[in-house]
Every structure is written in C-alpha cells, then in structure tokens.
C-alpha cells in the first residue's frame with residue numbers, strides 16, 4: 001500500500017489536466033497521468049519525477065471503456081492503492097447549431113460523457129477492491145451551467161456531466177465515495193485557443209476578437225490560468241471537502257452566478 005494517496009488525472013498532457021497533476025503532486029499525492037498519447041503524458045511525468053515528485057504515465061482513450069478499466073487497474077497495481085479519480089479529459093467542438101454533424105455529436109459524447117462514465121465505473125471498481133471509499137472529480141464547465149453560443153454540442157456534454165455528478169453522488173454515497181465537479185470559465189489552454197480561433201473564423205474576425213467574446217463578462221477582468229482550476233481541484237481532492245458531494249462548483253472569475 002502506497003504511503004501517499006494516489007490520484008489519477010485524465011487528459012493530463014497539457015492545459016488544466018497538467019496543472020492539476022502538478023498541484024496534486026505538490027500537495028503530496030502520487031499522481032497517475034492518463035492521456036491518449038503516451039509520449040505526452042510521459043514527458044509531464046518525467047518533469048514531475050525529476051523535480052522530486054511521484055508520477056506515473058498511462059495511455060488510454062477515455063472513450064474506450066476497457067482501456068479505462070485497464071489503465072485504472074494498472075495504476076492500482078503500480079501504487080498498491082487508489083484514492084481520487086479526476087475525469088478531466090474533454091474535447092470542444094465549437095460550431096453554430098446549423099453545422100453540427102452526427103460524427104461531431106458522436107465524437108464529443110463518447111469522450112466527454114462516455115469518458116466520465118467509464119472513469120467513474122473503473123474508479124468505483126478499484127475503490128471497492130481496496131475496501132475503502134474515494135473521491136471522483138469531474139470536469140464540467142461554465143458552459144455546463146449557462147448556454148454559450150456556438151457550443152451546443154460541447155455545452156450539452158458539460159450539462160450532462162453535472163447530471164452524472166449529482167446522480168452518481170447519490171448512488172455512491174453508501175460506499176463512502178463522494179462525487180463533485182469543477183466548472184471553469186475561460187482558461188488559457190490549447191482548447192480555449194482553438195475555440196476562440198473557430199468562433200473568430202466563422203465571424204471573419206481575429207483570434208483576439210474570438211477570445212474577447214468569451215472574456216468580456218468576467219467580473220474579475222482577467223482570463224483564468226490553469227492553476228486557478230487546479231486550486232479548486234486540490235480542495236476537492238483533500239479531506240477538507242469530505243462533507244461535500246454532488247456539487248458542481250464554478251471557478252470562473254465571476255461569469256455565471258448561481
């Protein structure tokens with residue numbers, strides 16, 4: 001049994017997932033980094049290990065149920081324990097409603113919604129085998145709390161993740177498993193840059209204009225760094241959040257008020 005708690009973060013090769021891995025490693029967790037491309041998550045794990053941390057890279061596509069189960073089992077075997085599952089990986093098609101295709105719908109739902117469901121199932125199996133509870137933390141979005149133009153498909157997956165978070169929190173409470181979600185705002189990552197580019201292209205404007213469309217209603221008047229999101233996930237992964245379950249918490253600098 002590991003002397004540290006073990007957290008697995010999906011989509012940990014860049015952006016918010018990478019920031020979460022760095023933060024939890026600093027918090028004293030052993031971190032498993034899951035990504036579609038092993039070289040990318042391995043590079044982040046190497047960085048963390050060279051800095052004295054404890055990181056382990058695993059390859060899986062979160063849309064593939066068996067691959068996710070295999071990855072979680074591998075992490076459990078590697079560390080001898082498993083405590084926190086962070087279903088962070090996601091993709092963000094950003095097109096007007098009239099351009100949505102069946103392929104796009106299928107792709108986004110299999111990764112964003114399927115990935116959370118398979119990640120939850122695999123984590124529950126591992127927690128039960130280890131005879132203890134655990135924490136499941138899901139990546140939703142402010143776009144899962146409020147409709148955003150051009151994000152019908154993406155936003156609907158993020159609304160679904162809030163629903164899954166509520167439902168599974170009730171189902172899994174008797175097993176001492178909590179389930180919560182984080183809802184970031186406009187975070188400076190490759191995903192957000194792509195969205196801003198697409199929306200700007202559609203309108204025949206610059207990428208800066210695209211980002212401004214999303215950023216103009218932030219009360220704190222700055223875009224989010226991935227570390228802002230990692231700060232919330234650090235709390236949700238810690239014992240300080242033990243009495244919180246079923247919640248989807250906004251970390252958006254004041255965009256959406258609930």
Ligand SMILES: NC(=O)C1=CN([C@@H]2O[C@H](COP(=O)(O)OP(=O)(O)OC[C@H]3O[C@@H](n4cnc5c(N)ncnc54)[C@H](O)[C@@H]3O)[C@@H](O)[C@H]2O)C=CC1
Pocket residue numbers: 010011012013014015016017034035036060061062063088089090091092111139140141142143183184185186187188189190191192
């Ligand atoms: N950047 C933003 O402004 C916001 C992001 N989010 C959510 O936060 C999460 C992380 O977003 P970012 O870091 O911005 O995105 P990103 O695109 O920069 O990074 C996502 C990572 O997930 C990986 N990934 C994608 N599909 C995968 C799959 N099928 N299997 C395994 N790995 C996969 C990608 O390869 C990439 O490394 C996503 O769920 C996103 O929807 C939520 C609100 C705002």
Ligand SMILES: CC(=O)C(C)=O
Pocket residue numbers: 092140141142143148184185186191192195214
């Ligand atoms: C990418 C995302 O989740 C936004 C714009 O809220």
